[in-house]
Amino acid sequence: MRADRRDLPPTTSNSLRLTGTSYAVLTLLHHLGEATPYDLKQALERSIANFWPVPHTTFYAEPERLQQGGYLTVRQEAGGRKRKLYALTPTGEAALREWADSPEVSRSQLRDEGTLKIFAGADPRVIFTQQRQWRAQKLIELEGYLDNLRDSEHAAAIRATLLTGIAYERALIEMIDRFLSEGSSFLQDADASARPLDAKG
């Protein structure tokens, strides 16, 4: 009989698991200095939300967790909304650096209800038309953030993130336009789309 996980010693109190979302919070705090959950939410929307969506409620729960793990400090306003102001501790700073400096990343993943509907038999043109609109809209939004980006110590990283998002949206809009002009041949004839690209790496 093999050892059961319940035979293992209990995990020590402050070893909480750091997820991608944890690092998103740590990075935002690194950029902003001391900040409230609401500040974090705002900053995320203007930078990494396109590649790492975080619902606003998480910005209230997650810093709490991180603070309990010793990665953040808190202090609370006396009056008014009694907002909580979080900031990185040296531990938090170190954890962030260690993660950011290691080259391993988990695989990119996509969640796209439109393609799920195509899989279920929906008309691809309807889905793609909708998506083109959203992507064009998002593209404008990201370009706006880029134009309003102010110089700071971290502007280069934010800029790189925004440029990546812009390139991503453009690439997909191009792809959609190609499909929409090809019409239904996309669906009927697999060989109609030439394959000049394929894998090099």
Next chain:
Amino acid sequence: MRADRRDLPPTTSNSLRLTGTSYAVLTLLHHLGEATPYDLKQALERSIANFWPVPHTTFYAEPERLQQGGYLTVRQEAGGRKRKLYALTPTGEAALREWADSPEVSRSQLRDEGTLKIFAGADPRVIFTQQRQWRAQKLIELEGYLDNLRDSEHAAAIRATLLTGIAYERALIEMIDRFLSEGSSFLQDADASARPLDAKG
């Protein structure tokens, strides 16, 4: 004083919420007829996994839920692994059709730790190089599924899904290659990337 949600009548017993993952399961069963959780997992990997990832454990839990809601039937093998075989009920079939036929879809969303690291200051070249490899690999995988796709009632939808995945990966590989050959100008100079595209719709 406003009405509290606890004043509302309790939700009826079989109104369970159908999520995207629920519809993925329903669609797979529609394609496969009667199937085990393992069958579902396999079929997903060869079709929609690229746009709607589902961990294998979900294929054991989710059909159970759906069956309790009256969307599926179950029967269990007598001996051996006692596998459970699920199939759509008319209710399930109807729910699937209703969903697939309505044009509304939630927004596509991406979860990409690589870009999160770029946001945290990592070198984009390292990240993009890694991603190019994965995408090239995925492209080959998807092309393999397409080549081995057998004719069936539902082949057109599966084909459309695979072609969408292939076009998606190609578009992003092109984008990455463009970046990698441009070198660091991407990072230094926002105007270096011309903008012939932008929003039409």
Next chain:
DNA sequence: GCTTGATAGTTCGTCCCGTACTATACAGAT
């Protein structure tokens, strides 16, 4: 009949998300 690797299924804890809700601030109307 044993070993090995592929196939198949389960348990569990926690993360994470969305919905709905509450509360505060402030500007303009009355």
Next chain:
DNA sequence: ATCTGTATAGTACGGGACGAACTATCAAGC
């Protein structure tokens, strides 16, 4: 001064989703 609407800010909570770790079955080759 108070009311009303809107933007800003924060909270509660239930349950879906996820992934690590594990167990079990089967088929093939020796």
